[in-house]
Amino acid sequence: MNEMAYLVNDIIRHFDIEFETSPYGNGHINDTYITGCKPRYILQRINSNVFKNPPAVMENIAKVCDFLREKIKAEGGDPDRETLTLMRTVEGKDYHKENEQDYFRVYKFIEDSISLDTPENTDQFYNAALAFGKFQRLLSDFPASELHETIKDFHHTPKRFEALEAAIEADVCGRRASVEKEIEFARAHKDMCSLIINGIEDGSIPLRVTHNDTKLNNVMLDAETGKGLCVIDLDTVMPGSLLYDFGDAIRAGANTAAEDEKDLDLVGLNVDMFEAFARGFCEELGESFTEREIELLATSAIILTFECGIRFLTDYLSGDTYFKIHRPEHNLDRARDQFKLVYDMEQKLDEMNAIVRKVLGR
Ligand code: ADP
Ligand code: GN1
Ligand code: MG
Secondary structure (H helix, E strand, O other): OHHHHHHHHHHHHHHHHOOEEEOOOOOOEEEEEEEOOOOOOEEEOOOOOOOOHHHHHHHHHHHHHHHHHHHHHHOOOOHHOOOOOOOOOOOOOOOEEOOOOEEEEEEEEOOOOOOOOOOOOOHHHHHHHHHHHHHHHHOOOOOHHHHHHHOOOOHHHHHHHHHHHHHHHOOOOHHHHHHHHHHHHHHHOHHHHHHHHHHHOOOOOOOEEEOOOOOOHHEEOOOOOOOOEEEEOHOEEEEEHHHHHHHHHHHHHOOOOOOOOHHHOOOOEEEHHHHHHHHHHHHHHHHHHHHHHHHHHHHHHHHHHHHEEEEEEEHHHOOOOOOOOOOOOHHHHHHHHHHHHHHHHHHOHHHHHHHHHHHHOO
């Protein structure tokens, strides 16, 4: 057993849970473990390099979960399965602080559910869209001013671009020369960065309480029915644009290949998946869309994919300090994959816009 495994098995005692744990899931950010026997739990070490203020993250999550619990009850749902349940420590807290950088939390494991990195069929993606849409609808009257900004300027794409330029300039690992083509691609797309932010600033795109990290493996689907069950990974729930949630979900789930596929010929937009997600998301939220949101819905998939691509490239140039990697050029492979997806969506934008109009009945 390595040092971390010992630490985790010790930490779990603060939550009065005595089972062995093993690493779990495919998240890029936190360290996630599952306990061995039923009832099972998810133990996470919050990534304090990414989340500079873990207590603020936990305050957000506790409030959001309490709020959702009441809403789900009122709608006749089962809050124990349809929202995350935080376990308290023996000291009565929502998290355990081991030392300055190691913060741990425990959730009830949602049994009889699945989370997928890629949808196997359009029904699953449609169901995920309903779940993410419902999540946002249920939070539509959440007091947004009570939420901490857990990562500053998380989806401020122009600032993400500035961070890329700074990483190119600093070139701390001497990797710049090997990514000139990717830098050129990024610079040629700089103009698209400000489209959503401009809309927020001029009021044509309202701020809502959004999830901000809507990749498919952040929603649990019911193992038996395949229906969307519970939206998880609530670390980045903050005021934002619904375009962030739509665009990022398409980026992650409507790619014909994995996010880190090296064979770029396999990477592109699956238009049927795009339509399935658009249908579900619009069913839940379409009535509340503004004109500008509708205009930018399809384009948001390109912007969010581009943003993620430049984040991966920035991390590659900076020495892989943010996203977990499992091979030396992992972040570079991810960046190339995202840029290829951007390129393919640009070719298909008219078709994507036509689908948006069709599902909205316009
Ligand atoms: P990260 O921030 O690193 O992405 P997540 O909170 O998304 O971490 O958790 C990683 C994975 O663990 C999820 O994709 C999901 O498969 C699984 N998971 C997390 N919480 C639960 C839960 N309460 N029940 C079942 N599975 C969970
Ligand atoms: C991270 O935590 P996870 O794996 O669900 C990242 C997202 C990226 C995504 C790319 C807090 O999501 O913003 O879009 O990786 N989360 C954070 O796969 O940075
Ligand atoms: Mg996650």
